Amino acid sequence: MRVVIVEDHVLLREGLTALLQENDITVVATASDAVTGRQAVLAHRPDLVVCDVRLPPGFTDEGVRMALELREANQELGVLVLSQYVEPTYTAELLAAPGGGVGYLLKERVGDVSAFLDAIRTVAAGGTAIDRDVVATLLQGHARGPHSPVDALSPREAEVLALMAEGRTNAGIARDLVLSVGAVEKHIGSIFSKLGLPSGDSDHRRVLAVLTYLRAVDP
Amino acid sequence: MRAGVQRWWRDAGYVATSAVTAILAALAWNVLVPLALLLLVLVVTIPAAAALASAWRRLIDADRALLAARRGQPVYAWPVPSIRDLPTRWRQVMALVGTRRFWLDLLWLLYQSTVGLFLQLLALSLPAAAITWWALLAAGARTELRRLVGETDWSWAFELRPVVAAGVLLTLLGLIAVPLVARAHALIAGLLVVDDPGTGPASDRVSGGDDGEARGEGVLPSVGDLLASHVAVVGILGALCSGIWLLGGAGQPVWPLWVWFAGLCTLTIHVVWLRALVVPRLTLVRDLATALTLVVLVIWLLSGAGAFWPRWPIAAAWLLYGLLRLGPFGDAWSRSAALRSQVDALTASRREVVDSQAEELRRIERDLHDGAQARLVALSMQLGRAEARLAKADRPEAALVAEARAEATAAIKELRDLARGIAPPILQARGLEAAVQAVVERAGVHATVEGSIDPRPSATVESCAYFVCAEAITNVAKHAPGARAAIRLGRAGNVLTLVIEDDGPGGAVVTGSGLEGLRRRVVALDGSFAVHSAPGEGTTITVELPCAS
Numbered sequence: 001m002r003v004v005i006v007e008d009h010v011l012l013r014e015g016l017t018a019l020l021q022e023n024d025i026t027v028v029a030t031a032s033d034a035v036t037g038r039q040a041v042l043a044h045r046p047d048l049v050v051c052d053v054r055l056p057p058g059f060t061d062e063g064v065r066m067a068l069e070l071r072e073a074n075q076e077l078g079v080l081v082l083s084q085y086v087e088p089t090y091t092a093e094l095l096a097a098p099g100g101g102v103g104y105l106l107k108e109r110v111g112d113v114s115a116f117l118d119a120i121r122t123v124a125a126g127g128t129a130i131d132r133d134v135v136a137t138l139l140q141g142h143a144r145g146p147h148s149p150v151d152a153l154s155p156r157e158a159e160v161l162a163l164m165a166e167g168r169t170n171a172g173i174a175r176d177l178v179l180s181v182g183a184v185e186k187h188i189g190s191i192f193s194k195l196g197l198p199s200g201d202s203d204h205r206r207v208l209a210v211l212t213y214l215r216a217v218d219p
Numbered sequence: 220m221r222a223g224v225q226r227w228w229r230d231a232g233y234v235a236t237s238a239v240t241a242i243l244a245a246l247a248w249n250v251l252v253p254l255a256l257l258l259l260v261l262v263v264t265i266p267a268a269a270a271l272a273s274a275w276r277r278l279i280d281a282d283r284a285l286l287a288a289r290r291g292q293p294v295y296a297w298p299v300p301s302i303r304d305l306p307t308r309w310r311q312v313m314a315l316v317g318t319r320r321f322w323l324d325l326l327w328l329l330y331q332s333t334v335g336l337f338l339q340l341l342a343l344s345l346p347a348a349a350i351t352w353w354a355l356l357a358a359g360a361r362t363e364l365r366r367l368v369g370e371t372d373w374s375w376a377f378e379l380r381p382v383v384a385a386g387v388l389l390t391l392l393g394l395i396a397v398p399l400v401a402r403a404h405a406l407i408a409g410l411l412v413v414d415d416p417g418t419g420p421a422s423d424r425v426s427g428g429d430d431g432e433a434r435g436e437g438v439l440p441s442v443g444d445l446l447a448s449h450v451a452v453v454g455i456l457g458a459l460c461s462g463i464w465l466l467g468g469a470g471q472p473v474w475p476l477w478v479w480f481a482g483l484c485t486l487t488i489h490v491v492w493l494r495a496l497v498v499p500r501l502t503l504v505r506d507l508a509t510a511l512t513l514v515v516l517v518i519w520l521l522s523g524a525g526a527f528w529p530r531w532p533i534a535a536a537w538l539l540y541g542l543l544r545l546g547p548f549g550d551a552w553s554r555s556a557a558l559r560s561q562v563d564a565l566t567a568s569r570r571e572v573v574d575s576q577a578e579e580l581r582r583i584e585r586d587l588h589d590g591a592q593a594r595l596v597a598l599s600m601q602l603g604r605a606e607a608r609l610a611k612a613d614r615p616e617a618a619l620v621a622e623a624r625a626e627a628t629a630a631i632k633e634l635r636d637l638a639r640g641i642a643p644p645i646l647q648a649r650g651l652e653a654a655v656q657a658v659v660e661r662a663g664v665h666a667t668v669e670g671s672i673d674p675r676p677s678a679t680v681e682s683c684a685y686f687v688c689a690e691a692i693t694n695v696a697k698h699a700p701g702a703r704a705a706i707r708l709g710r711a712g713n714v715l716t717l718v719i720e721d722d723g724p725g726g727a728v729v730t731g732s733g734l735e736g737l738r739r740r741v742v743a744l745d746g747s748f749a750v751h752s753a754p755g756e757g758t759t760i761t762v763e764l765p766c767a768s
Contacts, residue, residue, distance in 0.1 A: 009589065011597035019604055059585065060648035084592055084635060087645050088660050089653055107592075108631045111599035111624045113607040140663040 001124050004044060005030045006037030006051035006063065007082075016050065016110065023117055034062040041070050041077070048078040048101070048124040053090065064090050068097055075099030078123040082107045086133040100126035103167065106133060115168065115176075122167035129167025136162060152194045160187040330407060338400050345393035352386045449489055453482030480517055487514065504543055508536035566745075573743055577679040584642040592634050599627040646685050650675055655688045655706060662696045666704035666721075676715055676766035683744055684708075684717055684764060687737050691719040691760050694733065699723020699758070713767045720759040727752035734760075 003025055007013040010032075017027045028044040031037035033056040041049050049070060055062040067079040078101030081094060086106060094102045101123035109131065110116045119129035139150055139158055153161070156177075163173045170188070174181045460475040487510045491503070515529035602624040609617035638644075646654035651672055659666045675681065688706055695704045702723035709716045729735055729750050737760075741748040746764035 009593040009597070012593060012600070015597050015600045015604075019600060022604070054588065054644065059588075060644070084588055084596075084631075085639065085644055087657055089645065089649065089657055107596045108599050108628045110596070111603035111628060113603045116603075137661050140661070 001025045001048065001121070002028045002044065002046040003120075003124075004028060004037065004040050004046045004049045006032070006034065006040075006049065006055065006066070008032045008052060008054075008056050012052075012107070019110065019113065019116075020120070023113075025117075025120065033057070034066040038066055038070065042073075045074070046077070048080060048120065050080045050082065050120070052107075053081055053083040053085075061090070064093060068093060071097045071099055078126065079103065080105065080120060080123045080129065082110070086131055086137065088134055088137055091130055091134050095128070095130075101128070103129035104134065105129060105131045105166070109166075115166070115172065118169065118172055119167045122169075127167055128165070130165040132162035132166050135165045149195050153191060157187050157191050157194070160184060161191055164188065338404055341396065341400060345389070345396050349386065349390040349393045352389050449486055453479075453486055457482055476521055480521060483517075484514060501540075501544060504540050508540045511536045569743075574677070574679045577682055580682075581642045581647070581678065584638045584644070587634055587638045587641075588644075592631060592638070595627050595631045595634065599624055599631065602627060642682065643685065643689075646681060647678070651681055651684055651688075651708060654685050655692075655708070658685075658689045658692050659706070662692050664692055664696050664704055665702075666692060666695070666706055668706045668708070670708040672708055672710045672715060674710075676710070676764070680715060680744060680764050680766040683740050683746075684715060684762070686740060687717055687760070687762050688719060690733050690737050694727070694758075695721045695723060698727070702757070710766070713765055715764040715766045717762040717764075718759065720757060722757045724754065725752045725756045725758050726754040727758050737762075 003020060005013055005016050005020075005027055007016065007030070013030050013032065017030060020027050028046050029040040031040045034051075037049070037051060037055070049067065051063040051067055053061055053063040055066070063081055063083075067081055070077055071079055075098055077099070079094065079097075080101075080103035081090065082105055083090070084107055091104050094104055103119055103123040105116075105119060109119070122129050136158075139153075139161070159177060160173060163176060168176070170181050170184050173179075174184045177184070179187075457475065457479045460478040464473070464475045491506050491510055512529075512533045515532050519525075519527070519529045602620050606617050606620040606624060609620060643654055643657075645657050652668060652670075656668050659668060676684075688708075692704065692706070695702055699721050702721045704719065704721040707716075707718040727734065727750060729738060734750060738748040741762055741764065744764055746762060749761045750758065751761075752758040
């Protein structure tokens with residue numbers, strides 16, 4: 001797998017590069033701002049770009065904008081956006097972009113190496129990895145609605161949903177929650193039937209369906 | 220005999236009493252009647268004078284309010300365009316001509332220079348005429364009285380009747396007309412100058428040449444724009460007349476010169492009028508003297524530059540200015556000017572303090588983001604790598620490192636919450652609507668966010684508005700769970716309006732709550748803050764913030 005990293009903080013950039021290299025992921029280029037990042041991606045055509053939301057010179061949302069632009073140019077490209085903050089707005093924009101893999105994670109998730117690598121591989125393969133905080137925020141927004149189907153989710157199902165959105169495999173979720181894989185699958189089936197969504201295969205599109213549902217239905 | 224003497228005394232007494240009464244009566248007539256008349260004059264002139272003063276104040280207030288509504292930039296800071304700016308200026312002028320506002324302004328100028336001026340003169344002259352009438356009457360009646368008492372002719376009283384009646388009528392008219400005219404003037408000013416809400420601000424937006432300039436312009440044109448539209452009218456009219464003159468053979472006399480002159484005169488009056496509302500009175504007198512000098516000089520030049528008659532009006536105007544400057548008024552007037560400039564300086568410095576505080580907070584947030592937060596993330600990542608290696612080697616230290624990483628993650632989360640409370644990054648990146656929407660989503664409140672704010676206000680105003688909305692939304696989540704809320708954001712000219720209402724239980728109090736802190740924030744920016752929260756009727760918070768961008 002070939003990756004381009006766009007991150008202005010040198011410690012993080014070097015750390016991320018080392019982390020990925022030692023796990024057999026090739027970092028073909030790194031950049032410290034959106035302009036050189038864009039050039040690097042266009043020059044190297046990687047499978048995935050990992051970028052920070054805030055980049056020089058404006059330090060606002062250049063990373064998200066860059067990711068969306070690159071995605072528009074090449075729909076095969078996976079984009080994984082890292083952020084210090086969780087903003088459902090950015091999640092929505094990234095999910096709305098046409099094409100394949102999308103990830104939006106809090107930066108500290110890189111500390112959990114195996115989960116982070118899971119997310120990287122999921123996104124590169126065209127899947128979705130959305131931070132559990134985003135899911136929690138969206139669920140919280142719904143939980144207060146009168147007769148919201150989200151209310152019907154058990155706490156355990158909400159946990160499963162959050163991990164699922166993060167791009168974890170069923171096995172990964174089972175390991176984290178200390179459950180059997182069968183139990184996880186049962187929870188997932190229950191979530192889909194409670195939200196009234198068509199339960200499909202284990203495609204990551206299902207995450208998309210859930211998140212789109214959470215964003216679209218007014219609480 | 221005794222009886223005869225007694226009767227004589229009695230008769231003498233009668234005669235003497237009559238004589239004294241007659242003398243007293245004559246004296247009283249002479250003194251009391253003018254006194255009574257004087258009293259009458261006072262009774263009617265004092266209200267008339269008060270009406271005169273109030274009329275003047277009302278007229279000034281109407282225009283002051285109007286200017287306050289329009290104030291985008293100080294009048295005296297109107298930029299004189301350089302040759303290089305001309306294409307931009309031209310684009311601006313053409314954009315102005317295309318707006319409804321521009322034509323309303325023209326109508327206002329037309330009204331102000333014809334009917335408005337007449338109405339104002341009428342409002343001021345009626346009470347003045349009444350006062351003069353009574354004063355003349357009083358002065359005239361006194362001489363008349365002396366003459367008439369000597370000739371014992373009583374017809375004067377009947378002749379006086381229509382005169383008094385006319386005075387009473389004049390006074391009544393003055394008393395009625397002044398408030399009426401002032402009201403009418405204010406009404407027309409309101410119609411022509413203040414935007415009616417039905418048209419919506421976006422349709423009237425005046426856009427400038429490029430983005431940078433467009434951002435600085437409000438919905439209503441600033442005073443500079445008003446003048447620009449006036450300049451445009453004068454220019455178009457003058458050019459039109461010059462063209463007609465040229466097509467007609469460019470003969471003598473060169474009459475378009477007089478059109479240009481009249482246009483420039485109205486422009487001069489406009490500038491002086493606008494300045495009258497903002498500059499000290501002494502400066503205004505200087506302005507008037509300058510304007511007069513220019514006007515008479517131009518008239519002299521246009522009329523063939525014969526004998527130099529303008530020296531007298533010019534000398535008189537500048538003599539008046541000199542006297543006022545040196546005299547007792549100069550001191551008092553310049554003191555008021557000093558006070559005014561002090562207030563301006565204080566306002567500006569307070570603004571700077573508030574601005575620099577907001578800037579400082581944003582800097583702290585950025586430092587946290589780039590410094591401590593980034594280092595902690597890097598630390599957490601290194602710990603994660605160590606943990607993975609140790610786990611692969613099946614070493615028990617892996618658990619210890621995992622604990623350390625959990626601590627780092629907790630610290631990151633705390634820093635994140637802290638930084639968000641200081642200056643939310645999405646506010647800076649995406650503006651108020653997006654930031655408020657994010658707060659609504661995070662708080663899990665059923666709220667709609669409506670309206671848009673264009674152009675974006677300064678960061679200080681934006682952050683104040685954000686914290687007001689955030690606190691109000693948090694309050695709804697805390698005190699009125701399950702309630703529906705609506706947040707309306709809007710900008711009309713240089714005023715940002717926020718309305719946050721919910722259908723919760725109401726009964727919120729401002730003092731000693733989070734609302735008090737919000738009120739202080741808003742007031743520090745010269746804004747207004749109102750809370751309506753009767754028990755059972757929900758809560759409505761209305762905030763207006765001035766935002767001259």
